[in-house]
Amino acid sequence: MRRQRAVLGYAEHLGAGAARDDAALEACFSPVEQTELTVTGATYIALARMLRALDVRIDAGLSG
Numbered sequence: 001m002r003r004q005r006a007v008l009g010y011a012e013h014l015g016a017g018a019a020r021d022d023a024a025l026e027a028c029f030s031p032v033e034q035t036e037l038t039v040t041g042a043t044y045i046a047l048a049r050m051l052r053a054l055d056v057r058i059d060a061g062l063s064g
Helices: 002-016 022-028 031-053
Strands: none
Touching (some): 022 031
8 A cells, every 4th residue: 555655656756756665665666666656657657648639539439
């Protein structure tokens, strides 16, 4: 549960600029894992921004 909370907090930091909790990250993840979280999160954010910029629509059958 602690790892999940650290990941969610870091996702909020990446996506919305919330404060980063370095202590939680260091307690749960190695430097390599922290790098992987950063690259993965940044990639998803970049993809979402590209899709928005290109005005890509989600097919009706795929959205909620």
